[in-house]
Amino acid sequence: MSNNYPNLFKPIRIGNVTLKNRIISAPTGLMDLTPDGRLTRSNMSYYELKARGGAAVVTLGESITHTETGESHNRQIHLDDPNVLPSLTHTAMAIQRGGALANIELSHGGKYGGIKSIAGELKEDRIAYGPSSEDLPTGEHVHEMSVEMIYKLVDCYRDAAAMCKTAGFDMVMVHAAHGWLFNQFLSPVENRRTDEFGGSLENRARFLMLALDAVRDAVGPGFPIELRMNGDDFIEGAMTLTDYVELAKMVEHKVDLINVSCGSHEKDDLFVRTHPSMFHEYGCNVYLAAAIKEVVSVPVACVGGITTPELAEEIIATGKADIVEMARALIADPYFPKKAKAGLSEDITPCLRCFECLHHLVTDTVIRCTVNPVIGHEIDVKYFKPEPRTQKRILVVGGGPGGMQAAITAANNGHIVTLCEKDHYLGGVLNFAKNIPFKHPLFEFAQILERRVHTAGVKVVTGQEVDRSYVEAMKPDVLIIASGAKPTIPPITGIESENVFVATDYDKIIDRPGQKVVVIGGGLIGCELGVHLGMTGRDVTIVEMRDCLAPDSNSFHRMALMAELNKYTKSYVGTQVVEVTEDGVVCKNKEDEEILIHADTVVLAAGMTADTGLYEMLYDSAPEVYPIGDCTKVGQVLQAVQQGYFIVREI
Ligand SMILES: Cc1cc2nc3c(=O)[nH]c(=O)nc-3n(C[C@H](O)[C@H](O)[C@H](O)COP(=O)(O)O)c2cc1C
Structure with a gap:
């Protein structure tokens, strides 16, 4: 038994597999697949990295069972195309190589397969099919799904599950949450049918039950089926916790694990509850899983805003859930599980819940993370290691996030590094977050970087202004300037006042x-x-x-x-x-x-203005000089950390 978080690191049996711990990497979809729905090598490396970090299971995001009607985002895995099989097999292998079980989420966007969704604007001119016909305020029309189409989609779930099993996945997850197909059928607000698929909860759940049976048909007894369902829709007149408790009792004999989430992907105010924002309590949705766990005997997993091993341990220890699922915390630090188990929790990079990961997915399509420079670059980090490397003397000027990351990367690569900071403390701009509870993880990130600076053996000199004579006396081989930005002072009368x-x-x-x-x-x-x-x-x-x-x-x-x-x-x-x-x-x-x-x-x-003075003064004062972060172009912490990591990696 692990002394650190003993409940979190206790194995659990789900169907015919044993999970090595209680941490599942929650489903995360990527948007830079090929247009025909295949995963790229870079996508595979992203999932492999999560497996290497120690999660028991790594789950791929929404993978579409019927592309023509169900694709809710611009690029998703096409589970109805046999040509996708090789990339699925490689992905399952990558996850298993990393030491985790491979899981994949079977999904269909329902009406959002034909109307505009978040990151689904290229799909909007398709025909939208939902439980009931409706004219949306946007002018789009949703057609009622025929019974024939319902049975056709049930078959698609069967075929999709069969292909995933063939590809070597250890589990499948059926997605019935977040406002997609099955959630639409379950909701009395969206489902106004009068046939056997509408009306009572039993009728509204019929489609889901048929799909679960078809999936079981395809994968056979014992093969773990996870169901992702809401514990509350948080929409007036829609499914509440009481209804979901009933649903859980109805489905428990068909599935091996119930993952309880909530809300909707497509409603702005709910999106930030489904993916709890920095203004929400940590673990704010766990109570939904706890209520469902009370009425079923099948294992239950919770999700949402769980970002520390302490909270995860408490959830398992107090019996609120059997498993914790985490998405963003394992993006911020895929090695969260291994570090927690090894007693290195202090080194877990905290998730800021800043939404940069999702923002990049839906804008430029490539996932990134403010605090983890490797995310989105996993394959490059894995294969492109600069060689040969000779030990150099490196001076880093500026102890903000970019400068600290640069010093850590350089020292970990075997260089002799000095970090100079003009203030008497490190952290730079991140220190403002110290007194703001919802921003505190940013301050914790600064503290973690500072600890890593010391562990890496960097010589830290605080209270030290660096000028030309300082550099000339030190004679570094490489000078890295991370002097940051200064506040913009607009020309307003009285702006210098004491208040x-x-x-x-x-x-x-x-x-x-x-x-x-x-x-x-x-x-x-x-x-x-x-x-x-x-x-x-x-x-x-x-x-x-x-x-x-x-x-x-x-x-x-x-x-x-x-x-x-x-x-x-x-x-x-x-x-x-x-x-x-x-x-x-x-x-x-x-x-x-x-x-x-x-x-x-x-x-x-x-606003802030790039502090270019030091770079202009020192640009030729060492054989190699690199400016990073805000000192040449004001950006976010994300860019400063990435530059500190990648530019220095090449030295
Ligand atoms: C980048 C990203 C992609 C996601 N993709 C999916 C997805 O494809 N399917 C899904 O059910 N949930 C998806 N989610 C939601 C997560 O599975 C999870 O439920 C949510 O982020 C709350 O957990 P967290 O607070 O640990 O991030 C995604 C979340 C993130 C951050």
């Missing part, structure tokens, strides 16, 4: 007794600080020149943030600050009307 604080000095702001706060700048940082100040009971007004708040945020985080802004702040958009006075802030709106907002504290969050 004005730049956002990066957040510890000074939060310590002030003032109650009335104006935030100048409604970008992401200004909005997040405004929300937190509002949460502490202050009266907060955000003033933004542009026409909306947080336009620089990714769309998923913005959905969650807007709800908090509405709760905790007031705002003026399209409004310019013209003067800061002792009484507050004078603004002008687009109609040129003057507005006075009273404030005892003014927070300046007008």
Whole structure:
């Protein structure tokens, strides 16, 4: 028995397989498959990495059982095309090579297979089939699925499951949650049929039950079938926990594991509950799994916002669920399970729940992660290792996320590294997150990087300004400049007043007794600080020149943030600050009307400007000089960390 998290690392039997621990890598789909629905080698490496990190099971995301009607996103695995088999087989092999069981989620988008969905805009001109016909406010029409089509899709589930078993998968998951096909049939709001597939819960569940039987037919007795279902739709008139408890009792003899999720992929306010945002409690949906576990004897898995081994252990130890599933936590750190088991929890890179992973999936199609530079580059990291390598003396200037990552990468590659920071502490911009509970994982990330800096044997010099003479005296072979950015100070009368604080000095702001706060700048940082100040009971007004708040945020985080802004702040958009006075802030709106907002504290969050000075001064002071992060182009933590990792990897 493992001394660390003994319940989490206890094996469990599911159908005819034994899971080595209670951690399942929850289904995550990728969007950079081939257009004909095959996984690429790079996709395989992504899943393999998760397996290597120690999860018992790694689950592929939504894989479509009938492409013509069911594909809800632009690129998904086409389980009805036999040509997909080789890539499925290679993926199952990759996961098993990594030491995990391979699982795949069988899905169909229902009506979203024919109308626009998040990341499914290329599919919108297909014919949409749902449980009942409807005209959507968007002008799109959904056709009622015929009984013939229902039986045809049941056969598709059978064939898809058979192909996955042939490909070598150890399990299959049937997706009945998140607003897709079976969830639509289960919902009395969406399903208004009067035949044997509508009306009572028994009728609404009939399609799902037939599909589960067909899948069992295909895979045979004992082969583990996992069902992903909601524990609550959180939609008025739709399925509630009470209904799902009944459903769980109906399906338990047909499946080997029930995974309880909630909400909907396609409704903005619910998306951030299905994938709990940083404003939600950790494990906020676990109670749904716990309620279902009470009434069934088949094992139950929970999911949603579980990001620490402590929480995962507590869930298993207290019997709320038998298994925890994690998606984003295992993107942030695929080695979470191995580190937890080995007593190295302090080194687990925390998930920020910042939604950059999903944002990149649906915009540029390649998954990435703010805190894990390897995600999206797994195959490159695996195969392209620069050789030969000679030991070099490297000086890194700047102890923010990019500089720390650069120092760690360089030292781990055998170089002799010194990291200089002008402040008396490391962390740079990440330190502002220290006092903000919903941003705290960002501060924890800084602490983890700092620990890794020390473990890697980097010499750290704090309180040290670096100039040309310092570099000339040290004579490094390589100089890495990660001097970051400085706050933009707009030319506003009174901006230098004593009641004005730049956002990066957040510890000074939060310590002030003032109650009335104006935030100048409604970008992401200004909005997040405004929300937190509002949460502490202050009266907060955000003033933004542009026409909306947080336009620089990714769309998923913005959905969650807007709800908090509405709760905790007031705002003026399209409004310019013209003067800061002792009484507050004078603004002008687009109609040129003057507005006075009273404030005892003014927070300046007008953006950051690249601090190019040091690079311009030192660009030729060593044989190799690399600027990374914000010092040449202001970006996000994601870019700084990636540059610190990849540029330095080549040295
Ligand atoms: C990048 C990404 C892709 C996802 N793809 C799928 C998917 O294909 N099918 C699915 O059922 N859930 C999918 N999910 C949802 C997760 O399985 C999980 O239910 C959700 O993220 C909440 O868990 P977490 O808080 O541990 O991330 C995805 C989540 C992420 C972050």
